[in-house]
Amino acid sequence: MPTSRIRRIRDTIGLYVPLIIALFISIFPFYWMLVGATNNTSKMFTNPPTLSFGNRLMENLHNLNDSIGIYRVLFNSLFVSLMFVLLSLTVCTLAAYALSKFRFKGDKIIFTVLMLSMMIPYQATLIPLFRMLGSLHLLNTYFALIVPQLCYPFAIFLMRQNFLAFPDALIESARIDGAGELRIFFRIVLPSMKPALAATAIYLFMMQWNNFMWPLVATTSSDMYTFPVALSSLIGISIIDYGQVMMGITIATIPIIIFFLVLQKQFISGMLGSAVK
Amino acid sequence: MIPYWFVAPAVILFLCFTIYPIISSLLLSFQKMDGGRYVFAGFANYIRLFHDSVFLKALYNTFIILIIQVPIMLILALILASALNSQLLKLRGFFRVGFFMPAVTSLVAYSILFSILLQDSGLINDFLGLFGIHKIPWLTDPFWAKVSIILALTWRWTGYNMVIYLAAMQNIPEELYEAASLDGAGRIRKFFNITVPQLKPVILFTAIISTISTLQLFDEPYNLTKGGPANGTMTLGLYIYQNGFKYFDFGYASAIAYVVVIIVGILSYIQMKVTGDD
Numbered sequence: 001m002p003t004s005r006i007r008r009i010r011d012t013i014g015l016y017v018p019l020i021i022a023l024f025i026s027i028f029p030f031y032w033m034l035v036g037a038t039n040n041t042s043k044m045f046t047n048p049p050t051l052s053f054g055n056r057l058m059e060n061l062h063n064l065n066d067s068i069g070i071y072r073v074l075f076n077s078l079f080v081s082l083m084f085v086l087l088s089l090t091v092c093t094l095a096a097y098a099l100s101k102f103r104f105k106g107d108k109i110i111f112t113v114l115m116l117s118m119m120i121p122y123q124a125t126l127i128p129l130f131r132m133l134g135s136l137h138l139l140n141t142y143f144a145l146i147v148p149q150l151c152y153p154f155a156i157f158l159m160r161q162n163f164l165a166f167p168d169a170l171i172e173s174a175r176i177d178g179a180g181e182l183r184i185f186f187r188i189v190l191p192s193m194k195p196a197l198a199a200t201a202i203y204l205f206m207m208q209w210n211n212f213m214w215p216l217v218a219t220t221s222s223d224m225y226t227f228p229v230a231l232s233s234l235i236g237i238s239i240i241d242y243g244q245v246m247m248g249i250t251i252a253t254i255p256i257i258i259f260f261l262v263l264q265k266q267f268i269s270g271m272l273g274s275a276v277k
Numbered sequence: 278m279i280p281y282w283f284v285a286p287a288v289i290l291f292l293c294f295t296i297y298p299i300i301s302s303l304l305l306s307f308q309k310m311d312g313g314r315y316v317f318a319g320f321a322n323y324i325r326l327f328h329d330s331v332f333l334k335a336l337y338n339t340f341i342i343l344i345i346q347v348p349i350m351l352i353l354a355l356i357l358a359s360a361l362n363s364q365l366l367k368l369r370g371f372f373r374v375g376f377f378m379p380a381v382t383s384l385v386a387y388s389i390l391f392s393i394l395l396q397d398s399g400l401i402n403d404f405l406g407l408f409g410i411h412k413i414p415w416l417t418d419p420f421w422a423k424v425s426i427i428l429a430l431t432w433r434w435t436g437y438n439m440v441i442y443l444a445a446m447q448n449i450p451e452e453l454y455e456a457a458s459l460d461g462a463g464r465i466r467k468f469f470n471i472t473v474p475q476l477k478p479v480i481l482f483t484a485i486i487s488t489i490s491t492l493q494l495f496d497e498p499y500n501l502t503k504g505g506p507a508n509g510t511m512t513l514g515l516y517i518y519q520n521g522f523k524y525f526d527f528g529y530a531s532a533i534a535y536v537v538v539i540i541v542g543i544l545s546y547i548q549m550k551v552t553g554d555d
Contacts, residue, residue, distance in 0.1 A: 015360055015363055015365055016366075018360070019357070019361075019366075019372060022357060022376070023372060025432070026376050026378060026379055026432070027378060029379075029391075029394065029432070030378065032390075032400060033390055044393065044399075044400075045396065045398040045399060046398075047398060047406065049403045049404075091286045094283045094284070094286065095283060095284045095287035095288070098280035099284065102280035102283075104280045113296075117291075117296075119489070119545065120299055120538055121492065121493045121538060121541060122493065123493055123517050123518075123534050123537065124302050124534040124538050125295060125298035125299055126298075126517070126534070127302055127527045127530055127531055128298035128299075128301035128305065129294065129298050130521075130522075131527070132298070132301075148294040149294070150290050150294075151286075151287045151288075151291040151294070151295065153291075181279045206381070209383065210385075212384060212385050212495070212496045212499075213495050213496070213514075213518065216518075217518075217522055227383075228383055228384070228385035228386070228496075229385075231383075231385050231386060231389065232385050232389070232499070232500055235389055235392070235500065245389060245393070248386075249386040249387075252382075252383045252385070252386040253382050253386050256381050256382070257381060257382075260378070260381045261374070264374055267381070268440055271380065271381070271437070272441055272444075
């Protein structure tokens, strides 16, 4: 039937054209970031614009390293993010397990207060945290960057949801067999939590890797900067070298994009907080 | 005793680094620096807020961005999600990854990237020039600077919300659409009569999350527009930072933070009431 075929073709075009335009808008800035990282400032503001790669890659990298010390700030960011994930995942998983599989005095209050605290904007805790760590002489340390957010209520919530779905009968029968609580937790419950742990770990990693306001406040010496803080310091000066800046943006972005493309499924469920499967 | 050992680390950290700061900043918001130490000042900080034109501007800007950006983004996300859910579409996974990609970029990195794209002789003005549109003062006019923030936020977060909607759409029973087709409903009617109502709880969830994060907006105005020009993109988050860490007026900054706490509470409550309690 020709009319229905025409309609089908029209529908398909009507579907693909807007989607491809939207996709272009989503992805083009990444391409342009790479173009910028290989060109110098003047090439970025020409009309018609420069849309092809230049030959300034190494020079931009070199200049960027002179300005912010790439290796040091990248190390800071990676070290802080990975330690944070490791410690926070441990603390939150243990708490979530207790809050889902045990009844004890105060369990409801602890859980309610944790969940309510998610409604409090982080900015309301910033100033006392700054004063507290300042009076302990802990500003400008890894401790200040890692420890304050280790108890992360949303991670507890996520892990608790997953523990709740774990059958109580398995835990009961292990108890009857005489297994200790730690053994039950590590040998029986935890192995089946791998996807949940991976998703929560990615969530925590992205949160910390992107974290800007607290590291901005808690670090004053440039050798303790995390990557976002160092990047932001590049545009605080009067004459900005955009080649360097684009190089910095590229370094902050590309590893995560690759990581994301390889682990799409875990990444998406992690970043959405496993709100959806 | 076992469960106590399991929750103890979390509870201790939570008391030290969340509960104590929350209470401490509430107390600070009623205090003022006097002779090198903080003394009780009643509601002085809160009263000062009402006469502070920069605070009022920050409040106004934050609400303008909230009221315009969040609905635009969520509607776009819904439309994209239902397009991706279409049976005519091949390569769904490819589109999904492409649209999600902006959501994995660092907030600081994308803010700076947009500040370069939106310069007077930047790429976006060059592109608009092809259609005979004169240069738009994206970053040098208070109105357009707000538009810039809205554009950047929408670029970063639309795909993220789209993926949430797309996942929820797959749980809508196919029979609902089939029954509607038999009744002669077109795509648009199905969208409004089936898709939107079925997604109500998810839409509420994304609206609350977006509202809370917009009220705390900081990274974008700090890196994209520096709050300017003429405080045109000053937000509550940025003003808390300025008062706290540029003027070191901790009492006043805490009072602003508590205004945000109260607004978050009220708006979340209203959103839950309005959209019904599912």
